[in-house]
Amino acid sequence: MSRNASQEKSIRLQYIDRLKILMILCVVFCHLSEYWGMTYRGQVWQFFWPTLGGIGVSGFIILSGFGLTYSRLVSNTTDLQVLPFFYKRFLRILPLYYLALLTYLLIVNVIEPQNFLAHLFVVHTFFKEYSHNPGSLWFIGLIVQYYLVFPLAYKIISQKRGLFLLGATSLFLYGLAIMLDHNGFYVRDSFISFTIQFFLGMKMALDVYKRKIKRYLSSIVFILAILEIGLFFIIVNSSLFFKLPYYIYFSVLTLSEISFFFVALNFLIIIENRFRSFQQFTPILHGMSLASYSAYLFHRPILTVLTKGSAWNWIISQKLLESQRFIILSTVSIPLIFLIGYWIQITYDFVQRKVLLNYFASSHRNVQFSDNN
Secondary structure, three states, rough: OOOOHHHHHHHHHHHHHHHHHHHHHHHHHHHHHHHHHOOOOOHHHHHHHHHHHHHHHHHHHHHHHHHHHHHHHHHOOOOHHHHHHHHHHHHHHEEEHHHHHHHHHHHHOOOOHHHHHHHHOOOOOHHHHOOOOOOHHHHHHHHHHHHHHHHHHHHEEEEEOOOHHHHHHHHHHOOOOOOHHHHOOOOOOHHHHHHHHHHHHHHHHHHHOOHHHHHHHHHHHHHHHHHHHHHHHHHHHOOOHHHHHHHHHHHHHHHHHHHHHHHHHHHHHHHHOOOHHHHHHHHHHHHHHHHHHHHHHHHHHHHHHHHHHHHHHHHHOOOOOHHHHHHHHHHHHHHHHHHHHHHHHHHHHHHHHHHHHHHHHHOOOOOOOOOOO
């Protein structure tokens, strides 16, 4: 195995798989509160628990920027072919997205025709009344936008001083998003609101490829990230929180989500290095990582079915404490979500590999489908 291939496998197993699992757990735990009947106590919990979803989303965006860029680098792809890239990426995410949309309509709730069309054409994130209904599927619209801009971003970052140019552009777009959002334009779920996270993912891929991963694992990065998260909690729990200028509030929230990602990365590396026995769980963790996309898409329908059943109604009738309901629902739902997600994902991967990719490969002879990321 070549050095690049070996390095790619190591990075994927030791970092990316673990982080994917952690980010999907943040999203699922955020939404669990809707199903076990949680009542938030204290200003910190009122703000932090729902923020878990934002932490997970920011982490996924960083990982998306990393994965897209790193897979190009290790394959020595200097000239990215746009149409083959779009074929592969959209083929990987859209069929399962449409299946999840149909599942939501059948199990959870029916949406109005205009909303359905917005989701069908994956433009729902531009409409405030449609973006988060149905639930978590808004994120797929966001990812599609990043797929559309990635070829240009990769071309920029491949040039001399391209990293600086892309970083400056990301900061400009982020500032523009804050200004537009503050003035009533709905851009909170569009790619310009998360450009910093995506840029960080791309930069991290470049550094890892150049074997500079240690700069993200230094004590300074870890301490600064911890301090920023601490500052976030202090601000949220103070009377000044609701008096902050909008751009400061928005920026503090973004920095806290990014800081959580790097704190999690450092903790995972510490666990990997100090607890060698943790390696025995690698196959399980890799399976959970493989299931993460489907787990994200289908976790709400699964939770809906679980909490509408007679067993859950009986649990509710026992007048249990919130913490007890949380433990029961988490213990049952989390493994089930990943098991169903894994089954859906491997089934679709089989269909994709045996049917869909062969069809597109025969229709487009010049398309190369070698990227598995």
